[in-house]
Amino acid sequence: MNDFSIVIGGKAGFGIDKSGNIIGRILNNLDLRIYIYRDYPSLIRGGHTFSVIRVSEKLISAHQDQIDFLLALNQDTFNFHKSRLQDNSVVIYDSDTVKIEGLNPSIKAEGIPVAKIIKEESATEIMRNTCIIGAFVKAAGVSWDLLVEIFNKEFTQDTELNLRIARRGFDQAQESIRIEPKSQIKLPLLSGNQAVALGLIKAGLSTYISYPMTPTSPILHFLAEVGHEFSLKVIHPESEIGVILMALGFAYAGEKTAVGTSGGGFCLMTEGISLAGMAELPVVVVVGQRPGPSTGLPTYSAQTDLNFVLSAGHGEFARFVVAPGDAEEAYFWSAQALNFSWKYQTPAFVLTDKNLGESTFNFDLDSVGEIKEEEILAWDGVLPYKRYLDTKDGVSPLVSVADKDAVVKVNSYEHDESGITTEDAFITTKMQDKRLRKTKFMIEDLVGFETVKVYGDKESSTAILCWGSNKGVCIELAQELGLKVIQPVVLCPFGVQHFEMAMAGVDKLINIENNASAQLGKMVENLGYEIAADILKYDGRPFTVEELRGKLKKVL
Amino acid sequence: MAELNLGTYATNTWCPGCGNFAILNAIKSVIGELNSEGLPLKNIVLVSGIGCNSKIVDYLNINSFYSIHGRALPVAEAIKISKPETKVIVFSGDGDAYGEGIEHLIFAAKRNIDITAIIHNNRVYGLTTGQYTPTSPLGFKGRSTPEGTKEGPINPLELMLASKASFLARGTSHGLEALKRIFKEAILHKGFSLVDVLQVCVTYYNMYEYYDKRVYNLENHNPQDYNQALNKIREWDYNADSPIALGVFYKKELPSFEQGFTHDKIDPIINERKIKEFLKASI
Numbered sequence: 001m002n003d004f005s006i007v008i009g010g011k012a013g014f015g016i017d018k019s020g021n022i023i024g025r026i027l028n029n030l031d032l033r034i035y036i037y038r039d040y041p042s043l044i045r046g047g048h049t050f051s052v053i054r055v056s057e058k059l060i061s062a063h064q065d066q067i068d069f070l071l072a073l074n075q076d077t078f079n080f081h082k083s084r085l086q087d088n089s090v091v092i093y094d095s096d097t098v099k100i101e102g103l104n105p106s107i108k109a110e111g112i113p114v115a116k117i118i119k120e121e122s123a124t125e126i127m128r129n130t131c132i133i134g135a136f137v138k139a140a141g142v143s144w145d146l147l148v149e150i151f152n153k154e155f156t157q158d159t160e161l162n163l164r165i166a167r168r169g170f171d172q173a174q175e176s177i178r179i180e181p182k183s184q185i186k187l188p189l190l191s192g193n194q195a196v197a198l199g200l201i202k203a204g205l206s207t208y209i210s211y212p213m214t215p216t217s218p219i220l221h222f223l224a225e226v227g228h229e230f231s232l233k234v235i236h237p238e239s240e241i242g243v244i245l246m247a248l249g250f251a252y253a254g255e256k257t258a259v260g261t262s263g264g265g266f267c268l269m270t271e272g273i274s275l276a277g278m279a280e281l282p283v284v285v286v287v288g289q290r291p292g293p294s295t296g297l298p299t300y301s302a303q304t305d306l307n308f309v310l311s312a313g314h315g316e317f318a319r320f321v322v323a324p325g326d327a328e329e330a331y332f333w334s335a336q337a338l339n340f341s342w343k344y345q346t347p348a349f350v351l352t353d354k355n356l357g358e359s360t361f362n363f364d365l366d367s368v369g370e371i372k373e374e375e376i377l378a379w380d381g382v383l384p385y386k387r388y389l390d391t392k393d394g395v396s397p398l399v400s401v402a403d404k405d406a407v408v409k410v411n412s413y414e415h416d417e418s419g420i421t422t423e424d425a426f427i428t429t430k431m432q433d434k435r436l437r438k439t440k441f442m443i444e445d446l447v448g449f450e451t452v453k454v455y456g457d458k459e460s461s462t463a464i465l466c467w468g469s470n471k472g473v474c475i476e477l478a479q480e481l482g483l484k485v486i487q488p489v490v491l492c493p494f495g496v497q498h499f500e501m502a503m504a505g506v507d508k509l510i511n512i513e514n515n516a517s518a519q520l521g522k523m524v525e526n527l528g529y530e531i532a533a534d535i536l537k538y539d540g541r542p543f544t545v546e547e548l549r550g551k552l553k554k555v556l
Numbered sequence: 557m558a559e560l561n562l563g564t565y566a567t568n569t570w571c572p573g574c575g576n577f578a579i580l581n582a583i584k585s586v587i588g589e590l591n592s593e594g595l596p597l598k599n600i601v602l603v604s605g606i607g608c609n610s611k612i613v614d615y616l617n618i619n620s621f622y623s624i625h626g627r628a629l630p631v632a633e634a635i636k637i638s639k640p641e642t643k644v645i646v647f648s649g650d651g652d653a654y655g656e657g658i659e660h661l662i663f664a665a666k667r668n669i670d671i672t673a674i675i676h677n678n679r680v681y682g683l684t685t686g687q688y689t690p691t692s693p694l695g696f697k698g699r700s701t702p703e704g705t706k707e708g709p710i711n712p713l714e715l716m717l718a719s720k721a722s723f724l725a726r727g728t729s730h731g732l733e734a735l736k737r738i739f740k741e742a743i744l745h746k747g748f749s750l751v752d753v754l755q756v757c758v759t760y761y762n763m764y765e766y767y768d769k770r771v772y773n774l775e776n777h778n779p780q781d782y783n784q785a786l787n788k789i790r791e792w793d794y795n796a797d798s799p800i801a802l803g804v805f806y807k808k809e810l811p812s813f814e815q816g817f818t819h820d821k822i823d824p825i826i827n828e829r830k831i832k833e834f835l836k837a838s839i
Contacts, residue, residue, distance in 0.1 A: 204827075227818075229830055238663040405598050406598070
């Protein structure tokens with residue numbers, strides 16, 4: 001069966017990311033399934049950047065250690081990744097700058113005089129990629145015409161020159177491994193961040209506010225770029241504090257608003273989150289996790305902020321927290337987060353990480369469940385309008401400021417139903433009860449959703465517990481090893497009932513997380529379940545299939 | 557014209573003689589005037605931070621967003637961007653605007669967004685019972701600095717001028733008529749306007765007499781002239797003894813930030829079609 005991995009690497013600034021996407025797109029058009037993992041350091045020029053493009057006949061969202069093609073634009077790429085090569089792998093390298101030594105004779109080395117070609121064609125340094133892509137396409141037995149088709153889509157300028165350079169690479173190389181096309185429906189390629197953004201748009205987003213921070217900056221960039229297409233207001237203010245407070249001002253004005261950040265920026269937002277809880281203002285906060293504490297590893301991944309997001313903001317208030325595991329879930333649950341946030345007038349959180357946000361997935365819109373617009377409780381027009389009218393489910397009729405002839409008062413202090421400050425003991429208790437009551441109704445609402453997902457061998461008595469971006473690698477191994485996978489997607493309010501159903505017949509639960517303290521595992525233990533083993537990884541890198549297989553086999 | 561009742565049932569908790577009453581009375585009068593001139597009350601939005609000053613929103617039966625300490629301005633900016641037809645007025649104190657939230661103040665001025673900030677500058681923290689603020693004079697003895705501050709004040713108007721605010725004025729809580737005039741001019745100004753009100757805290761820093769002896773009204777002053785404005789703003793540095801000018805220091809018409817944002821209604825059907833087009837193009 002077709003299942004190949006390609007590593008392309010070079011220095012930051014070489015255009016590695018774009019090249020990885022082009023290769024992914026070419027292979028995607030063979031009707032194969034693609035997953036791209038991006039690994040890059042926190043710098044602008046230099047360092048070592050690489051992408052792993054995995055191509056398979058079936059849907060995948062994990063990468064492997066073993067690789068079939070190594071495309072080396074510099075010496076580091078060869079040196080760092082040569083141990084991942086196996087018998088019959090192919091190294092395609094710039095023979096003008098990279099020295100291949102000590103390579104097992106079963107590995108084919110294909111040197112392309114890239115620097116020379118670039119010079120002869122009077123091209124720029126960044127086009128070295130193009131030459132390597134051309135050579136790869138030939139080595140993988142892919143048609144030249146497909147390369148031309150994709151180049152015409154990907155390049156807006158210098159397409160002819162890029163094609164000429166790619167052709168020289170193509171002509172120099174020999175076919176080594178044939179990646180066979182398949183006949184199945186073509187699926188688009190999306191990053192997790194794009195899926196989050198599109199899901200928010202689907203649910204009626206009108207405003208996106210963010211201060212740049214890896215790994216959610218790509219949402220800001222994407223929405224800023226397509227903003228006018230979707231009638232969005234996209235703003236990058238002075239700080240994350242400015243971000244969240246602006247978002248609440250927009251919510252007060254009736255704009256469906258989301259913000260995006262990572263741990264450090266989210267720390268700054270927490271006073272605003274608490275304000276959203278008290279003032280009952282809807283907002284979606286996308287928190288893309290990366291290793292901390294503090295600045296940590298800015299361009300790598302982690303699942304360390306679950307406890308933080310579950311409790312962020314002082315005081316007690318209702319919240320909705322969801323952690324999608326792939327592009328479809330990112331789309332669906334970002335939309336639901338915006339819907340719930342408005343339905344219940346309280347903050348909602350989409351907890352992602354760098355691996356989910358910045359990896360590329362096939363996206364199947366048809367497999368995403370129906371996203372229904374939630375009804376927002378309207379005001380009956382009876383004066384005086386009370387912004388915080390106490391109701392059965394705690395949700396007050398909503399009027400946005402300046403929309404109607406109503407005085408709309410929101411307040412960070414404890415307040416009465418009209419929004420006027422109070423210190424009255426009775427009103428304080430009553431209003432706190434009103435706000436917290438929403439959770440009960442949110443739980444009832446969520447019964448109709450798949451808040452805890454189950455995959456793999458559903459009859460197995462051994463189950464893997466995972467969340468977020470570990471979903472892909474866990475499912476792949478569960479299918480191979482005959483295990484069940486339990487993936488809680490909604491983390492607050494936690495679907496206790498759904499989790500209990502998922503645990504039926506399970507007597508051994510193995511918890512897998514990208515953190516050092518088993519945050520979800522502890523949560524599940526607090527519900528009374530036993531965790532047989534924790535497999536924790538917190539070096540910033542995702543589990544590869546081989547790595548997790550090895551660790552699982554030790555505890556099975 | 558029948559007097560509008562703009563009050564609420566909230567009990568006023570300011571100290572007797574507090575300078576905030578002058579600001580409350582002035583703004584009530586200005587809101588009444590603007591309303592009689594055709595501005596619907598629903599299009600007025602008040603935003604406040606935290607401090608004695610910020611209680612003003614509880615005392616006015618007008619749309620309001622009672623925000624958190626230092627964080628009134630980003631809220632106000634968002635409301636204006638979303639609803640450009642509204643007049644957004646921020647009430648904030650010197651601790652709130654010039655201390656905790658100074659980054660927002662600088663950026664609001666830099667953007668020249670069309671909102672009005674009225675700063676109740678009593679140069680002391682009242683609600684937290686008497687500590688120094690960013691505009692307290694050097695050596696100010698407060699509860700956190702019993703031996704006197706070792707840092708001098710900032711001149712907020714000079715900072716605002718450098719930050720590109722396009723309307724800068726000063727008033728005092730002893731000058732109700734002047735406050736009305738200045739507030740109205742500030743609210744009608746297209747762009748970011750800031751009025752620094754020397755509002756006296758009778759309990760922790762009673763400066764009525766001090767100000768009364770030193771204030772004078774700006775005359776023969778051209779507020780369009782940046783250099784004249786700068787000179788007059790620098791005349792008193794909020795520290796040393798000198799005459800204290802009142803009135804409009806600076807006023808310039810410049811493009812404002814809220815312009816250029818889309819107000820198209822989000823159309824779910826069109827957006828869904830565009831999402832599908834985007835997906836198709838991502839194959």
